[in-house]
Amino acid sequence: MKKVLVLLISVSIATMSFAGEGMWLPIFLKSLNETEMQNMGMRMSAEDIYSVNKGSLKDAIVHFGGFCTAEVISSQGLLLTNHHCGYSAIQSHTSLEKNYIRDGFWAASHKHELSNPGLFAKFIVRIDDVSEQILAGVTEEMDEATRQSTIDKNIKSLREATTLKKFEEIEVRPFFKGNQYFSITTITYPDVRLVGAPPEMIGKFGSDTDNWVWPRHTGDFAIFRIYANENNEPAEYSENNVPFKPKHHLPISLDGVEQDDFTLVFGFPGRTNSYLPSYAISQIVDVLNPAKIGIRDQALKIVDAEMRRDPQVKIQYASKFARIANYWKKWIGESQGIKVTDGIGRKQKLEAKFKKVLSKKKNLHKKYGSLLDEFEALYKELEPYALMKGHYDEIVGRNIEIMRAANYMRRLADRYENNGAAAYGKYKNILISRFFDDFYKNYRPEIDQKVFATLMKTYSENAQMGIADPVKKLMLTLGTKDYKELASHLYTKTKFTTKEALYSVLEKAPEEAVKILRADPLFIFTDELAQQYNTQIANQYSEIQAKINKNQRLYMKALMEAFPKQRFYPDANSTLRVTYGKVDGYAPRDAVQYTPVTYLEGIIEKHVEDDYEFHVPERLRKLYELKDYGQYADKTGKVPVCFIGTNHTTGGNSGSPAVDAYGNLIGLNFDRAWEGTMSDYNYDASICRNIMVDVRYILFVIDKYAGARHLIDEMTLVHPKEE
Ligand code: ARG
Ligand code: GLU
Numbered sequence: 052m053k054k055v056l057v058l059l060i061s062v063s064i065a066t067m068s069f070a071g072e073g074m075w076l077p078i079f080l081k082s083l084n085e086t087e088m089q090n091m092g093m094r095m096s097a098e099d100i101y102s103v104n105k106g107s108l109k110d111a112i113v114h115f116g117g118f119c120t121a122e123v124i125s126s127q128g129l130l131l132t133n134h135h136c137g138y139s140a141i142q143s144h145t146s147l148e149k150n151y152i153r154d155g156f157w158a159a160s161h162k163h164e165l166s167n168p169g170l171f172a173k174f175i176v177r178i179d180d181v182s183e184q185i186l187a188g189v190t191e192e193m194d195e196a197t198r199q200s201t202i203d204k205n206i207k208s209l210r211e212a213t214t215l216k217k218f219e220e221i222e223v224r225p226f227f228k229g230n231q232y233f234s235i236t237t238i239t240y241p242d243v244r245l246v247g248a249p250p251e252m253i254g255k256f257g258s259d260t261d262n263w264v265w266p267r268h269t270g271d272f273a274i275f276r277i278y279a280n281e282n283n284e285p286a287e288y289s290e291n292n293v294p295f296k297p298k299h300h301l302p303i304s305l306d307g308v309e310q311d312d313f314t315l316v317f318g319f320p321g322r323t324n325s326y327l328p329s330y331a332i333s334q335i336v337d338v339l340n341p342a343k344i345g346i347r348d349q350a351l352k353i354v355d356a357e358m359r360r361d362p363q364v365k366i367q368y369a370s371k372f373a374r375i376a377n378y379w380k381k382w383i384g385e386s387q388g389i390k391v392t393d394g395i396g397r398k399q400k401l402e403a404k405f406k407k408v409l410s411k412k413k414n415l416h417k418k419y420g421s422l423l424d425e426f427e428a429l430y431k432e433l434e435p436y437a438l439m440k441g442h443y444d445e446i447v448g449r450n451i452e453i454m455r456a457a458n459y460m461r462r463l464a465d466r467y468e469n470n471g472a473a474a475y476g477k478y479k480n481i482l483i484s485r486f487f488d489d490f491y492k493n494y495r496p497e498i499d500q501k502v503f504a505t506l507m508k509t510y511s512e513n514a515q516m517g518i519a520d521p522v523k524k525l526m527l528t529l530g531t532k533d534y535k536e537l538a539s540h541l542y543t544k545t546k547f548t549t550k551e552a553l554y555s556v557l558e559k560a561p562e563e564a565v566k567i568l569r570a571d572p573l574f575i576f577t578d579e580l581a582q583q584y585n586t587q588i589a590n591q592y593s594e595i596q597a598k599i600n601k602n603q604r605l606y607m608k609a610l611m612e613a614f615p616k617q618r619f620y621p622d623a624n625s626t627l628r629v630t631y632g633k634v635d636g637y638a639p640r641d642a643v644q645y646t647p648v649t650y651l652e653g654i655i656e657k658h659v660e661d662d663y664e665f666h667v668p669e670r671l672r673k674l675y676e677l678k679d680y681g682q683y684a685d686k687t688g689k690v691p692v693c694f695i696g697t698n699h700t701t702g703g704n705s706g707s708p709a710v711d712a713y714g715n716l717i718g719l720n721f722d723r724a725w726e727g728t729m730s731d732y733n734y735d736a737s738i739c740r741n742i743m744v745d746v747r748y749i750l751f752v753i754d755k756y757a758g759a760r761h762l763i764d765e766m767t768l769v770h771p772k773e774e
Contacts, residue, residue, distance in 0.1 A: 071736045137273035
């Protein structure tokens with residue numbers, strides 16, 4: 052038994068990609084994946100998924116606002132995505148009288164659907180390998196700057212040789228760390244309207260407690276619609292626009308999923324790093340993640356205590372808290388997952404194998420023999436800078452709210468001095484409408500001041516490498532005895548803590564306003580921190596990182612040459628990808644075994660009266676009592692809510708469709724299971740799971756809960772398992 056296991060493990064290490072691993076390029080499915088996919092149960096061809104000649108699955112997939120994925124689910128341009136992807140759109144239509152976040156929203160007819168300026172749906176027209184053209188003239192001996200300018204020139208001429216229609220674009224992007232280039236032709240529809248959303252107690256059920264967690268019971272979906280002009284072309288919002296007619300829309304399966312069923316997720320994963328050397332992974336686990344987690348820990352604790360004390364604060368900070376808590380929780384899971392699956396050891400084994408191949412192949416050894424040692428030295432050199440960058444980004448850039456405000460003011464003052472009064476006025480208005488109006492609605496200086504005192508202490512104590520510490524310096528100048536006193540001094544003196552104070556400055560003539568801004572103690576302090584950061588941390592960091600990037604490009608190439616039979620997938624870069632796997636539970640810990648499907652029963656189990664995370668709407672409990680499930684129950688008479696699979700996904704895959712062996716919609720991707728979030732560096736089929744809402748729960752909520760039967764009537768419902 053043990054021998055078989057060892058053999059199995061070494062075989063999978065040898066092939067490097069495990070069942071489920073990989074975010075594959077749609078244009079290479081035929082050559083790289085089709086056979087495997089069909090062996091796993093897929094009944095489609097690669098051509099059914101991606102084709103430029105006929106309608107295919109890809110024609111139903113859009114990049115939603117550039118940050119999520121969505122899919123077309125009717126011949127009338129109906130779009131399905133996550134509630135958390137549509138959240139700010141839903142929020143923007145929400146007021147005290149019409150509380151769509153709390154109560155949900157359902158447009159009774161087309162004319163009630165709500166427009167969302169700035170939101171767009173971007174389709175992929177075609178993807179082409181343009182590596183040869185883009186890398187023409189690039190040589191191995193070139194220095195990096197010459198290499199880049201050669202590539203930029205080639206990209207420019209490719210663009211100039213392409214004619215595009217309005218709303219079409221061509222993006223040329225590096226893949227495989229810059230060893231290959233692909234051009235992506237897109238068409239963008241800018242009129243995307245809100246059609247429906249469940250109440251938050253369904254769409255965000257479980258909130259932060261359940262975030263990244265399996266078992267899950269969140270109905271994380273929202274419905275939009277793409278509009279086009281009368282010729283079905285993209286057009287800015289107009290009353291005369293009509294529902295868009297897609298080349299393809301996804302049929303929806305009412306037959307659901309079972310253990311081991313084939314699943315395919317099609318969408319726009321944001322960023323992964325699957326080919327890092329072991330040194331980088333240890334740095335993440337041992338140094339960078341603990342620092343970032345620790346910083347957020349401190350901030351979250353302060354905010355959480357205040358939210359518990361005051362219901363008004365609860366409302367003001369809920370969304371900010373969720374945003375900070377989201378990646379805090381992810382990083383904890385990520386670090387643990389790397390440890391549990393020996394992520395570092397695995398990389399080291401691969402590196403040992405790599406060295407062994409090089410030792411046998413002189414030509415490869417000559418080109419790549421020093422890469423790993425260089426990586427080791429470079430990451431060591433990078434470490435203190437990376438650590439301080441982490442501190443700066445988290446503390447100044449994210450967690451102390453007023454420093455974000457102060458940094459905007461720094462930019463505004465610069466704008467005046469570099470571009471004059473008109474540019475200043477324009478930028479000021481943008482800042483007010485896009486940042487400050489909202490900022491002050493949800494800002495409590497007394498809470499932020501506590502965060503400041505705590506995090507500035509952390510920043511100062513971690514100032515390394517003998518660099519100047521502006522925090523200490525200021526404390527010395529002011530004669531404040533500790534960080535609390537420093538915070539109190541700054542927050543009392545600055546004009547940035549209230550809307551009235553800041554706006555009264557901004558109302559003045561530009562020259563005078565800038566003078567006052569520049570004299571503000573918080574402006575001065577933030578400015579000094581930024582200068583110090585730029586000159587003593589950021590510049591050095593970028594320089595070393597550029598060397599690492601070059602090494603990483605060579606290492607990627609080296610791996611491909613050293614293991615020529617190996618299939619490689621490029622890291623996620625917000626371009627369209629296919630990932631596939633199967634429905635499967637997992638065993639995260641000793642004696643714990645998760646099954647892959649949750650049910651309405653589980654929602655009822657989690658109900659806590661009046662709890663902001665777990666209160667189940669009464670109407671939903673009533674439907675459960677009456678077992679009023681319509682056609683949405685499974686064979687055993689229960690309504691499935693969420694399910695998990697081995698699909699390799701990441702941030703950006705939110706809203707991606709999960710389809711069955713035939714290309715019918717079965718679920719909506721919205722999260723990953725916490726224990727497997729290290730899949731961004733190190734996918735492991737034993738614990739990496741993506742979380743999807745079962746489409747039958749979505750239909751049940753639309754039909755039975757919301758009574759929006761007219762939307763169901765637009766869709767194409769199928770029974771693939773009955774045929
Ligand atoms: N974890 C999911 C994704 O990254 C959902 C995030 C939204 N929900 C939340 N409670 N913060 O990003
Ligand atoms: N919730 C994530 C998103 O917004 C998806 C979860 C993940 O990182 O896999 O894209």
